[in-house]
Amino acid sequence: xxxxxxxxxxxxxxxxxxxxxxxxxxxxxxxxxxxxxxxxxxxxxxxxxxxxxxxxxxxxxxxxxxxxxxxxxxxxxxxxxxxxxxxxxxxxxxxxxxxxxxxxxxxxxxxxxxxxxxxxxxxxxxxxxxxxxxxxxxxxxxxxxxxxxxxxxxxxxxxxxxxxxxxxxxxxxxxxxxxxxxxxxxxxxxxxxxxxxxxxxxxxxxxxxxxxxxxxxxxxxxxxxxxxxxxxxxxxxxxxxxxxxxxxxxxxxxxxxxxxxxxxxxxxxxxxxxxxxxxxxxxxxxxxxxxxxxxxxxxxxxxxxxxx
Numbered sequence: 371x372x373x374x375x376x377x378x379x380x381x382x383x384x385x386x387x388x389x390x391x392x393x394x395x396x397x398x399x400x401x402x403x404x405x406x407x408x409x410x411x412x413x414x415x416x417x418x419x420x421x422x423x424x425x426x427x428x429x430x431x432x433x434x435x436x437x438x439x440x441x442x443x444x445x446x447x448x449x450x451x452x453x454x455x456x457x458x459x460x461x462x463x464x465x466x467x468x469x470x471x472x473x474x475x476x477x478x479x480x481x482x483x484x485x486x487x488x489x490x491x492x493x494x495x496x497x498x499x500x501x502x503x504x505x506x507x508x509x510x511x512x513x514x515x516x517x518x519x520x521x522x523x524x525x526x527x528x529x530x531x532x533x534x535x536x537x538x539x540x541x542x543x544x545x546x547x548x549x550x551x552x553x554x555x556x557x558x559x560x561x562x563x564x565x566x567x568x569x570x571x572x573x574x575x576x577x578x579x580x581x582x583x584x585x586x587x588x589x590x591x592x593x594x595x596x597x598x599x600x601x602x603x604x605x606x607x608x609x610x611x612x613x614x615x616x617x618x619x620x621x622x623x624x625x626x627x628x629x630x631x632x633x634x635x636x637x638x639x640x641x642x643x644x645x646x647x648x649x650x651x652x653x654x655x656x657x658x659x660x661x662x663x664x665x666x667x668x669x670x671x672x673x674x675x676x677x678x
Contacts, residue, residue, distance in 0.1 A: 371615050372411040372436075374508075375399050376476050376501050377491025378448055379416040379440070384643060385453040388597045394644035395426050397448065398491040398514065401601035404648050405608025405635040406489075407433040408656060410615035413482050415439035415501075417474040419447040429649065438479050445470040458599045458640075459573035478504040487615045489607065492516050495523055495530040502533055510620055512536040512611050513565075514604070520547045532564040535620075538607045540571040541578075553578075567625060569610065569632075571603050579629055581622050588629045589666050591637045591659070598643045602636040605648070609635030634659045 377399030383392045403412045413436040420442065430437060448471035452461040476497055484506045490498040490513040498513060513534045519527055520543060527547070531537065537560065541553055548556035557568050557580045570578040576590040610632030617624055634656055641647045 371486035371618050372413055373406055373487045373489055373611060373615050374413045374415065374478070374482050374485040374505065375402050375406070375489045375491060376415040376478075376498070377402065377489075377493055378471055379414075379418050379422070380448040380450055380471070382600055382644065383449070383451040384598055384600050386458075386598050387454070387456060389643065391598070391643035393449075395423075396450065396601060396644060398493075398601075398604045401604035401639070401645065402489060402491055402608040402611075403430065403435050404433055404645055405605040405639070406612030406615070407435050407608075408635070408651070408653065409609070409612030409631065410487075412436065412612075413439060413485070415476050415478060415482070417441045417443060417470050419443065419445045419470045422447045439477070439482055441474075441477070443470050447471075452600070454599065458596065461600070476501050476504075486510075486618065487611060488512070489611050490514065490530075490534075491604065491607075492519075495519055495527040499526070499530045499533065509618065510535050510611075510614065512538060512607070514538045514607055515543065515547075517543055517546055528563055531560070534565045536567040536569065537565040538569045538571065538603075538610070540573070540603065544568070544570050569629060571606060573599070573602075577606065577629060577633065579625060581625055584622060586622075586626050586629065588626075588633050589663065590633065591663060591666060593637060593641065595641050597641060599640050600643075601645070602639050605639040606632040606636040609633070630660060630663050631656075633663060
């Protein structure tokens with residue numbers, strides 16, 4: 371089943387301890403769409419400027435991503451400049467130029483207005499809520515946000531969360547949003563505001579999920595090659611929501627399996643700058659790494675008669 375995603379498409383300039391890249395394609399909806407496209411059809415709503423390369427649009431179309439909702443307007447595309455130290459869990463922003471994204475108002479094409487799954491990538495919570503007002507109620511609404519909106523528009527974000535089934539957020543943002551240092555209590559507080567399911571990204575330490583009253587932990591795969599963590603969280607969300615949309619099941623077992631697919635996509639993304647690793651990724655590679663994740667967390671129970 372198809373996914374409607376609304377978010378940003380951008381140019382990124384990034385420096386990490388292992389290299390750097392200048393003016394490469396990025397943006398939350400961009401990363402999400404490519405990762406999700408390995409599992410389900412994607413319909414992308416975003417805005418770009420006149421300077422955005424046609425070659426990348428061709429790549430998106432080649433992945434089966436529907437671009438009828440992608441607006442090209444006069445001006446420059448959104449740009450972000452950042453760098454990472456040895457701690458890959460947090461980027462330092464050096465420059466942000468919103469450009470055409472500053473005036474972005476999502477317009478949902480008529481053909482997109484009856485979606486099965488909606489993913490609201492990291493944009494203004496008022497715009498996220500406006501998107502939901504333009505579509506019929508989907509089977510699943512998932513949302514991402516960040517510290518900027520948590521600090522700047524907490525009331526608007528709370529109103530939007532009341533309409534959401536699944537929230538994807540990192541651990542620091544979970545604590546900030548709830549105003550609670552304890553991660554478990556923070557997650558339960560946010561859950562009481564609307565989302566039944568929280569998936570908490572923890573970078574190189576994996577991810578946690580609170581679904582109803584049940585917790586699940588997904589590990590992070592140890593990797594030989596890590597070049598750039600930019601977009602890893604968006605690829606995680608893309609893999610997770612894409613896998614859920616493929617089966618259109620949202621029970622606990624489906625959510626747990628989807629989280630591992632999300633971790634798989636994030637693990638490939640960090641191996642190269644921008645979307646370069648996902649450009650060459652194949653379905654057999656995804657399944658092979660999925661099995662690697664299963665082996666990573668597998669263990670036998672205590673033998674009968676053993677010490678308990």
